[in-house]
Amino acid sequence: MNIVWIITTLLVCLSVSVKCFVLQDSGISTNLDIARIKADVRRQKNVTDQLIQLAVNGSAKGQLYNRLADFVDRYGSRISGSQNLENSIEYIKLKMKEDKLENVYGDIVEVPHWERGEESAYMMKPRYKKLTMLGLGTSIATPPGGIHAEVLVVKTFEELERRASDAVGKIIVFNQDWVSYGVSGRYRFYGAARAAAVGGVASLIRSVTPFSINSPHTGSQVYNESIKKIPTACITVEDAEMMWRMSQRGERIEIFLNMSAKNFPKTLSRNVISEIVGSTYPDEVVLISGHIDSWDVGQGAMDDGAGALLGWQVLSMILQLGSRPKRTIRSIMWTAEEFGFYGSRDYFKRHKNDSFVFVSESDMGTFKPKGLTFGGNQDAVEVMKEVMGLLSIINATSLVTSSTDTFDGGEVTPWVRLGVPGAMLETYNEKYFYFHHSEGDTMEVLDSDDLDLCSAVWAVMAYTVANIEDSLPRDFV
Ligand SMILES: [Zn+2]
Structure with a gap:
């Protein structure tokens, strides 16, 4: 037993003194x-x-x-x-x-x-396409008649912040990469709150999955109670990627979103x-x-x-x-x-x-x-x-x-x-x-x-x- 070991042990015990004493008392x-x-x-x-x-x-x-x-x-x-x-x-x-x-x-x-109720999403521009989607748990409904708005596609929250002035009045599409459930799942949890904070009227997130056959993956999300709540849903990896490519080419994208979800x-x-x-x-x-x-x-x-x-x-x-x-x-x-x-x-x-x-x-x-x-x-x-x-x-x-x-x-x-x-x-x-x-x-x-x-x-x-x-x-x- 050398002195360095004794000093180290003493320091460790002092720093977690309560734990050390209890463990000694437990005698196991x-x-x-x-x-x-x-x-x-x-x-x-x-x-x-x-x-x-x-x-x-x-x-x-x-x-x-x-x-x-x-x-x-x-x-x-x-x-x-x-x-x-x-x-x-x-x-x-x-x-x-x-x-x-x-x-x-x-x-x-x-x-x-x-309850999600009836829901649908259509890409109206640059061409007409039905989007496979699922509302996210606790999402509110769209106003009666739905929301028809231009789309802003981003990959990250940081990009959304940079383009905040472009976001006002738009449907925000998050095309976040799959990294892990913990990392990519943040876009499902907080996407609506972050989109609302910069003036978005709805948010659609790319499904949180590493693999897709045009499958939407729902889940929970949380609103920021001090910011206006906006409707939110997931779309498929395929559709999110396609709209990302369209936006990179400078094409104008519009979506018509209808959701009747309700919190009881x-x-x-x-x-x-x-x-x-x-x-x-x-x-x-x-x-x-x-x-x-x-x-x-x-x-x-x-x-x-x-x-x-x-x-x-x-x-x-x-x-x-x-x-x-x-x-x-x-x-x-x-x-x-x-x-x-x-x-x-x-x-x-x-x-x-x-x-x-x-x-x-x-x-x-x-x-x-x-x-x-x-x-x-x-x-x-x-x-x-x-x-x-x-x-x-x-x-x-x-x-x-x-x-x-x-x-x-x-x-x-x-x-x-x-x-x-x-x-x-x-x-x-x-x-x-x-x-x-x-x-x-x-x-x-x-x-x-x-x-x-x-x-x-x-x-x-x-x-x-x-x-x-x-x-x-x-x-x-
Ligand atoms: Zn589970």
């Missing part, structure tokens, strides 16, 4: 403890092998695909605020009760209610909850989640029917094995995720201080699984590496790690920020945004064998973390 961060927890993880192999076999070769093979197909074929898309979403929630509750899941109930939440008062929906109650520590909870609502196009099979039903499938498989874990595993199908995490944010407010020992969500696709992305401290990472070893038989052992400060876990992020270890399912999801928020999000995107593998990963993760004697090491913030 010694090497001996980690070795013991890892040995305990390895002892779960007998049951986790059975879970994998059940999903891949046993009576649960094909079960998730069939359950999901039955669900989405019956109800189709399930937008927040719709009676159809509520009907689909009743159906899922009934099916999970029939399957003998425990404590099945609907947790009431206030959610947005928006908030209404009530439900997070759908089900459990297997733990045998030894029933108050300590392992959370597995996805979201049950979708956009009002396609079937919401990929985003996020499969992620939501994974929770049911995991509980169902563990019950089929008759192997009750020590801790409670709680599945939550969040409602109204698509309009901004309404279900999970509300639940977090009410259950912030419950004893969650682990939280997880699947909402980035359920293609062939790679493993998990994981947020937790270094001790928890060491334990999770051992958990991933249990999945070597199906080659899904990848563990991409980050700290609890930086982990992006969708709807479970707030718990991770409090120090609770969290995970997201990681799959070969390169094609996820091909179908995202479009008519293309149907059962055809999904593969039954891949879904079995995803349920095996999710079940092994949840069962192991719930059944080891010590809870996963965590931070206390």
Whole structure:
């Protein structure tokens, strides 16, 4: 031990003194403890092998695909605020009760209610062409009779600022490049607000997708409440690119836009909850989640029917094995995720201080699984590496790690920020945004064998973390 090491350690401890003391108090961060927890993880192999076999070769093979197909074929898309979403929630509750899941109930939440109504867009100049479009969630309607205006096509917000004097009275078309969902998605979120700020009368954004067969991809957007609201929709990559080329050639473009979208008062929906109650520590909870609502196009099979039903499938498989874990595993199908995490944010407010020992969500696709992305401290990472070893038989052992400060876990992020270890399912999801928020999000995107593998990963993760004697090491913030 040298002096530099001691000084460095002291400085680090001083800078995060609260965390250091709490971690010492918790007494779970010694090497001996980690070795013991890892040995305990390895002892779960007998049951986790059975879970994998059940999903891949046993009576649960094909079960998730069939359950999901039955669900989405019956109800189709399930937008927040719709009676159809509520009907689909009743159906899922009934099916999970029939399957003998425990404590099945609907947790009431206030959610947005928006309907797109009739909508259309036509390019009138330099030639007549129908534009394939979808209004963006929370958009207002056009005035009765529609908006017929000249178009300004830009690629970036910066270009819009530079050309602000050209924008007044025009329909702004954003032809932003596809970079990533996070980067390109800003044009969908803020396009209308930015266009309105420079005097635009409506905004149309190029669909946020790396691939297109003339497919519009809708999604949420947010107005700046201090600026006039203008109608906003997405158009296809093909049409956005074509109008960009026309504008580069100096051609005058005009569009006729008609939208009757409407925001209704908030209404009530439900997070759908089900459990297997733990045998030894029933108050300590392992959370597995996805979201049950979708956009009002396609079937919401990929985003996020499969992620939501994974929770049911995991509980169902563990019950089929008759192997009750020590801790409670709680599945939550969040409602109204698509309009901004309404279900999970509300639940977090009410259950912030419950004893969650682990939280997880699947909402980035359920293609062939790679493993998990994981947020937790270094001790928890060491334990999770051992958990991933249990999945070597199906080659899904990848563990991409980050700290609890930086982990992006969708709807479970707030718990991770409090120090609770969290995970997201990681799959070969390169094609996820091909179908995202479009008519293309149907059962055809999904593969039954891949879904079995995803349920095996999710079940092994949840069962192991719930059944080891010590809870996963965590931070206390
Ligand atoms: Zn989603």
